[in-house]
């Protein structure tokens with residue numbers, strides 16, 4: 530699947546690809562990376578992704594599931610703002626079909642039954658950007674599954690929330706980002722804690738065990754913003770469950786700060802020129818074992 534909003538200048542799909550089916554959506558863009566799972570039971574994976582218009586614009590098609598076999602829409606849901614997150618898949622309803630947890634602006638974090646498109650829960654409903662802001666909630670970034678924390682037998686999620694995009698550039702007076710642990714089965718908040726440097730967060734937190742023998746999960750998260758510097762931190766799931774991320778033993782030290790120094794000073798302006806500018810850590814991140822030797826490495830977009 531290829532999604533784009535402009536005609537490629539250097540890549541002609543017809544020269545390289547056979548089109549099985551295609552589908553276009555008028556007046557909306559695709560902001561999330563599609564995820565694939567079989568929602569219909571025919572053995573062919575289907576696609577789920579988020580869409581949107583401009584910031585703070587509602588859309589009738591905000592979350593979509595498409596048949597992998599035919600390209601037909603299986604279900605679609607409206608959204609109050611851009612759904613830039615990518616679906617996390619887990620069977621909440623117990624019918625053997627993956628359900629969808631997906632996220633975006635205006636505090637959108639929603640669980641949807643994969644087979645039907647019915648909403649299972651919303652972390653917060655009936656709000657817009659302003660009323661979500663009043664509750665201290667902003668963008669939800671991509672969640673990560675962690676073991677069951679509330680005794681209901683189902684994995685729960687760690688997720689970062691923050692980022693007031695209406696704050697003027699370079700203005701350091703911004704709401705502090707936070708990490709949250711949320712019940713996968715019900716959407717209820719289990720714990721939360723603000724980031725320790727008082728900055729915003731625009732990065733999907735990563736939750737993982739750095740070594741097989743670790744008893745606790747490590748959580749790595751970033752702070753800062755497009756025009757403000759930040760930090761890359763690590764903490765533990767235990768600290769987050771205790772609501773306190775300030776343990777200085779948890780910070781990542783020199784190595785990551787050197788990496789930050791490399792990444793933090795590259796900026797792409799509207800004229801296509803790069804110039805030097807301090808930037809924070811943003812949206813996408815993932816943990817990958819490149820060496821297959823159990824060592825943890827990480828790619829970060831800045």
Ligand SMILES: [Ca+2]
Nearest residue numbers: 620622624626
């Ligand atoms: Ca299900």
Ligand SMILES: [Ca+2]
Nearest residue numbers: 677678679683
């Ligand atoms: Ca649980």
